[in-house]
Amino acid sequence: MTLIDLATPSKFLALTARVLPWLAAASAILLLVGLYQSVMAPDDYQQGATVKIMFIHVPNAWLSMFVWGVMSIAALGTLVWRHPLADVAAKSAAPIGAAFTFLALVTGSLWGRPMWGTYWEWDARLTSVLILFLMYLGLIALWRAVEDPSRAARAAAVLTLVGAINIPIIKFSVDWWNTLHQPASVMRMGGPSLDRAFLIPLLVMAIGFSLLFITLHLAAMRNEILRRRVRSLQMMQASQRAA
């Protein structure tokens, strides 16, 4: 099956029916292994046991940006290639991205209170992630406000691409401005600065959460395709009644 074949919603649905059980099982296993490793990880010499929050905060923070990246590619698919599943992909990803961003903000806040002495600080990293969360909510509201999916798709695609400017701002905010937030310790020049005792559980959790996103996203796309079938059948029903 090629990428072109997936342009047909029916073939996409057939593919999701086959792969979703495997993806769900792989996500569950990796998250359980990651959870066990997180619980068993040693305390940090400075942060003590609060370092365990890192194993859930960092994957959610990565995914908050990654999901917007997926939506940006989907936005290009809508505007440039007019792929029939592009806006389905973007619309389905937004609530999941919003949930990951919410979790990144709240777990960061719960980690910040014991480490920094405050739940919140209006610095560049925290503020730019809050803006990302508000942009997710704005996109969800836009899709809900416009009834015709194809009209909503173009407006949402433009908004998504404009919002993509925020992603490098979030990533490099810790380098460009003074901030309470620590600089990158995994994806950095010279390799990760984390000890293996923390790095391995973090990577397992990150892969587990990424698989969870793929699973939820495919399932949400399947639901959106079915929702559009419902809509077109309801329109057919209405026109039959009118005739």
Place this chain on the structure above:
Amino acid sequence: MSLGPYTSFIVTSYALVMAVVLMMIVWIVLDYRRQQSRLRELEASGVFRRSGRSAADIR
């Protein structure tokens, strides 16, 4: 295993993540069932896709 003086922050973080992930899973599963049920109702009322295939069939 002791989590020290910040147990409540750590436990709250993990509990919140689990709750939100579970909510997402439940929401997606319920949404799937709702769409399938609507499609079956429409087909039962005599509305079919132009292809003639069942709209609720995803295989």
